[in-house]
Amino acid sequence: MTEPIADSATEELLDLTVVVNGVPRHAKAPARRLLSDFLRHDLRLTGTHVGCEHGVCGACTVLVDGQPMRSCLMFAVTAQAHEVTTVEGLGAIDSMGPVQQAFIECHGLQCGFCTPGFLTTITAYLEDHPHPTADEAREAISGNLCRCTGYQNIVKSVLRAAELRAERAGTTT
Amino acid sequence: MKPAPFVHHAPRSVAEAVGVLAQVGPEGKVLAGGQSLIPILNMRLASPAHLVDINQVAGLADVVVTGTEVRIGALVRHAQLEHHDEAYAALPLLRQALVNVAHPVIRNRGTTVGSIAHADAAGEMPAVLALTEGVVEAVSAGGTREIAVADFFEGALETSLGADELVVGVRFRRFAEGTGTAFMERARRHGDYAMAGVAAAVRVEDGVVADARLSFVSVTDVPRTLDVTSAFAGQEPDAVDWSAAADLVAGAIEPDGDIHATAAYRAMLAAELSRLTLAAAAARSVALQQHLSDSEGPAA
Ligand SMILES: Cc1cc2nc3c(=O)[nH]c(=O)nc-3n(C[C@H](O)[C@H](O)[C@H](O)COP(=O)(O)OP(=O)(O)OC[C@H]3O[C@@H](n4cnc5c(N)ncnc54)[C@H](O)[C@@H]3O)c2cc1C
Ligand code: FES
Ligand code: FES
Numbered sequence: 001m002t003e004p005i006a007d008s009a010t011e012e013l014l015d016l017t018v019v020v021n022g023v024p025r026h027a028k029a030p031a032r033r034l035l036s037d038f039l040r041h042d043l044r045l046t047g048t049h050v051g052c053e054h055g056v057c058g059a060c061t062v063l064v065d066g067q068p069m070r071s072c073l074m075f076a077v078t079a080q081a082h083e084v085t086t087v088e089g090l091g092a093i094d095s096m097g098p099v100q101q102a103f104i105e106c107h108g109l110q111c112g113f114c115t116p117g118f119l120t121t122i123t124a125y126l127e128d129h130p131h132p133t134a135d136e137a138r139e140a141i142s143g144n145l146c147r148c149t150g151y152q153n154i155v156k157s158v159l160r161a162a163e164l165r166a167e168r169a170g171t172t173t
Numbered sequence: 174m175k176p177a178p179f180v181h182h183a184p185r186s187v188a189e190a191v192g193v194l195a196q197v198g199p200e201g202k203v204l205a206g207g208q209s210l211i212p213i214l215n216m217r218l219a220s221p222a223h224l225v226d227i228n229q230v231a232g233l234a235d236v237v238v239t240g241t242e243v244r245i246g247a248l249v250r251h252a253q254l255e256h257h258d259e260a261y262a263a264l265p266l267l268r269q270a271l272v273n274v275a276h277p278v279i280r281n282r283g284t285t286v287g288s289i290a291h292a293d294a295a296g297e298m299p300a301v302l303a304l305t306e307g308v309v310e311a312v313s314a315g316g317t318r319e320i321a322v323a324d325f326f327e328g329a330l331e332t333s334l335g336a337d338e339l340v341v342g343v344r345f346r347r348f349a350e351g352t353g354t355a356f357m358e359r360a361r362r363h364g365d366y367a368m369a370g371v372a373a374a375v376r377v378e379d380g381v382v383a384d385a386r387l388s389f390v391s392v393t394d395v396p397r398t399l400d401v402t403s404a405f406a407g408q409e410p411d412a413v414d415w416s417a418a419a420d421l422v423a424g425a426i427e428p429d430g431d432i433h434a435t436a437a438y439r440a441m442l443a444a445e446l447s448r449l450t451l452a453a454a455a456a457r458s459v460a461l462q463q464h465l466s467d468s469e470g471p472a473a
């Protein structure tokens with residue numbers, strides 16, 4: 001299944017602790033372990049996807065102290081200073097976050113490979129811009145690539161997620 | 174697509190960081206936001222034996238605005254500077270250029286100082302440092318030195334920085350009061366590296382153009398300022414043909430062709446963006462002069 005990335009016979013393994021989705025998680029890994037691989041291989045949180053490993057596709061985007069960042073462009077050792085939220089932290093199957101719910105309602109995914117990166121990026125975006133226009137929604141997702149949907153339904157999902165957030169805020173206050 | 178093994182150092186102070194850099198010499202690399210370095214490591218275009226991760230170094234994350242400069246520390250992220258209202262008011266060119274640096278998610282992590290140290294000819298902020306005649310502050314175990322922008326950039330991805338030196342901050346010089354600025358670029362997709370980009374600063378004084386300067390992205394190896402005042406001096410901004418600097422621009426750039434654009438297309442873009450940014454900067458200068466004279470109260 002997973003190939004050993006580190007040659008543990010020759011390479012020093014560090015005791016790493018990263019807070020992921022509110023829980024401190026420990027694993028031994030070499031300094032060169034990317035946060036994306038730490039999440040997937042060491043913590044078995046395979047919701048975060050890895051496409052290009054050079055920052056272009058956005059599939060690996062996670063929230064670092066609430067801000068979206070590329071997990072393929074950060075080392076796990078550096079991430080120890082931060083709180084990481086992955087797609088698994090955005091909601092569960094019976095209690096989905098508004099962005100997840102909107103993607104289902106609007107058919108915002110097909111193969112789903114790009115989806116975790118979109119969900120994290122859009123979740124953070126709506127925190128700062130709760131009422132985007134369609135153009136703003138398009139701009140907000142311009143750093144994420146999707147090879148299936150043609151983006152139309154992802155733009156719709158952003159707008160629907162904004163509505164859902166507003167509705168949920170209305171019912172809880 | 175995985176980095177080669179390295180030893181990770183996480184200094185807490187500048188003194189500690191430059192101590193490690195002195196020890197490991199050319200085997201060491203500074204890691205800031207990692208948005209340029211980690212792709213390079215992932216692709217194994219470089220495999221330094223030691224990474225000096227400065228993200229825990231105290232005191233490097235401040236933006237300080239003075240009457241003459243905007244100073245940023247080495248850990249100021251692009252996004253932090255972009256959204257800094259005081260820095261924007263002091264030097265609008267910063268935000269005008271920063272919104273073109275990659276995508277917001279990359280700007281959340283990448284540092285402005287890192288992009289200047291990286292010295293990519295396609296980087297926006299090296300061109301801004303050039304146009305503002307900025308200064309790079311470098312520290313090594315041997316001491317501190319200030320490097321004027323003209324002595325800093327040496328070629329594409331090449332600077333005069335020593336392997337043992339850490340850039341602790343850069344200072345962008347503010348323009349003379351009443352100077353208008355503009356930044357424009359063209360990329361295949363918004364957020365990509367530009368095929369060509371231009372920063373302009375124009376000062377209109379007593380109703381005529383007094384100063385006009387440009388710097389370029391992706392069409393020169395070394396970002397520097399091109400003074401184009403001679404093409405417009407003494408002319409009224411409304412009557413100016415802003416393409417009059419085209420020959421000066423053509424003489425200053427050395428575009429290369431690649432899969433994104435031919436050299437000829439980049440040259441054409443540089444000329445056209447020069448015309449547009451000069452006009453936009455001049456219009457801002459006129460508006461600023463108007464504002465200045467209004468706020469001086471009714472003329473006697
Ligand atoms: C998908 C993508 C698109 C991008 N698009 C653009 C773009 O359009 N325009 C653009 O300008 N940039 C772009 N970038 C690069 C981005 O701006 C980087 O943030 C920036 O170039 C480097 O800053 P950093 O803090 O990430 O530096 P790092 O990646 O950590 O370091 C880069 C280099 O500078 C050195 N360095 C960094 N800080 C210091 C220091 N304080 N002292 C000494 N040396 C130092 C490092 O050793 C390394 O060699 C893009 C990046 C990605 C991944
Ligand atoms: S895998 Fe990180 S951006 Fe593509
Ligand atoms: S749904 Fe397949 S890549 Fe986006």
